[in-house]
Amino acid sequence: MDEFLPAYLIREQAAVGALVMFGVLRIMGAAVAVSKGWRIAAVERCFIAIAVLYCFPQLFDLLTQLYRARVAAAEFEGKAIGCAVALFCAPILSHRLGFE
Template sequence: MWHTLPDEYVRAQLAVGSLVALGVARVVAAGIGAQHGWRIAAVTRWFIGAAVVFCLPQLLEVIFAADSHTAFVELQGKIIGCAVALFCAPIVSHRLGYE
């Protein structure tokens, strides 16, 4: 017998995963960018693009698949995590002195 996880668990797990993945990568990129003289606006644009690419498989499945409830739940989790990461990572980078 197969058991499925509730939508809240899947959504929360993907939100935390994308928050950690993009948040840590954004802070590391800000540190590297500070050493190499990159503009912080360019780093921010790159990570907005990375968030779109990260969510693209579920987005395409939601758009083109007929029965895509699971993909929609996964997309919601990823979007929430990416949004929080893109909001909080610049604050952490600033506190660390990279911005």
């Protein structure tokens, strides 16, 4: 089924999924960190590590399986872009909400 979907659709779907997931989780993480008294910098580092782990399976597929390289590349690019945008914009929103 992957061969029938264009790469840009796979990339966009992965980007939107990562953007929503990491954006919401980052804001919820900031709210929990404020209530528990944790440092926001430590929470930020944890979310960066989680984003790397979230993108790792597609990177592994891209490097090891040549027959899935087109799909894995599109998924990896989408997830990486979505995570980067979410982890850049979520602190701005959580600051506006008063969590940072």
